[in-house]
Amino acid sequence: MELEDRVKQIQQEAQEAILAATDLQTLEDLRVKYLGRNSILRQEYSRIGSLPEEDRPLAGQVLSKLSNALQKLCEGRKSALLQQAEQQKLQAQALDVTLPGRIPRAGHQHPLLATLDEMVEIFLGLGFIVAEGPEVEDYYHSFEALNYPEYHPAMDEQDTFYVSDDVLLRSQTSTVQIRYMETHEPPVQIIVPGRCYRRDTVDATHGHTFNQLEGLLVDEGVTFADLKGTLEIFAREVFGDRCHVRFRPDFFPFTEPSAEIALTCTLCDGQGCRVCSGTGYLEVGGSGQVDPNVLAGVGYDTEKYTGFAFGVGIERFAMLRHSIADLRLFYSGDMRFLEQF
Numbered sequence: 001m002e003l004e005d006r007v008k009q010i011q012q013e014a015q016e017a018i019l020a021a022t023d024l025q026t027l028e029d030l031r032v033k034y035l036g037r038n039s040i041l042r043q044e045y046s047r048i049g050s051l052p053e054e055d056r057p058l059a060g061q062v063l064s065k066l067s068n069a070l071q072k073l074c075e076g077r078k079s080a081l082l083q084q085a086e087q088q089k090l091q092a093q094a095l096d097v098t099l100p101g102r103i104p105r106a107g108h109q110h111p112l113l114a115t116l117d118e119m120v121e122i123f124l125g126l127g128f129i130v131a132e133g134p135e136v137e138d139y140y141h142s143f144e145a146l147n148y149p150e151y152h153p154a155m156d157e158q159d160t161f162y163v164s165d166d167v168l169l170r171s172q173t174s175t176v177q178i179r180y181m182e183t184h185e186p187p188v189q190i191i192v193p194g195r196c197y198r199r200d201t202v203d204a205t206h207g208h209t210f211n212q213l214e215g216l217l218v219d220e221g222v223t224f225a226d227l228k229g230t231l232e233i234f235a236r237e238v239f240g241d242r243c244h245v246r247f248r249p250d251f252f253p254f255t256e257p258s259a260e261i262a263l264t265c266t267l268c269d270g271q272g273c274r275v276c277s278g279t280g281y282l283e284v285g286g287s288g289q290v291d292p293n294v295l296a297g298v299g300y301d302t303e304k305y306t307g308f309a310f311g312v313g314i315e316r317f318a319m320l321r322h323s324i325a326d327l328r329l330f331y332s333g334d335m336r337f338l339e340q341f
């Protein structure tokens, strides 16, 4: 075959192969095959020497044209492949701004906390401020300063969790009454939200860990009527005008006189049901006029100052607020329950 024909054939073959290469390695292999040191082109060059002298320049020109053409083809294909790769990379990284966003799962307040917040809000509106105290308490603030007689059953290990002889988990937020009065002069007007612990048998209306809201108001001329008025306004704010507050005589060492507080049962609208043991009322806490012994114990002038105090169970309020028959549900962590609020 004549040189010219071979060159044509090589060019056509190479062109097809180069344009068909889809990756850089294949392309490089082709470049080596056609243009490298032992390439087809080199073989053609080496044949020039055997041509008649006058044909050699032309043959050289033809081959160098072929070499240039193939080189250009390789370079063109290489930049096309690189561009393609870049394009693919960009496409893979592209943001689809038309995709709808993912809505994050938002939590919400636990029904107990929401109830507490609402209760606190009402008392803030009545001029109370929030005070707090430790959950791990000593014997003095838990019982002695609250006027408990020496062998009161509340101090019994059966009823209270002890950390050591003198240290215990508080069984009521009334402890904070003492802590606050020890460090503040009257007038006092505080509420104390907080967790309490008791060795109670857990049932639908009792837990070993529960929350109370304590209230204390000490000033000149404070009477039992102030206590009643305050709690009635509070109950009506939470449950509306149909809610009735029932006060019945009770006993607490730190109040005299003392009264149990009960509210109309919202589960049966006061008709009597299993939760309120058929009475139409649910007991929510205790209250009374602060015993002068307690005031004297913190150095207050009992001739000048009187006060009232109360303590209510937040779980009980949450039960009434949402008509829930079993307070254990609040602690169950059951999402089917919690998602309803």
Ligand code: DAH
Binding pocket: 171, 172, 173, 174, 214, 215, 252, 254, 255, 258, 285, 286, 287, 288, 289, 308, 309, 310, 311, 312
């Ligand atoms: N601390 C009492 C209890 O846990 C409740 C209570 C009764 C609190 C009378 C008071 C009060 O402040 O005056 O059962």
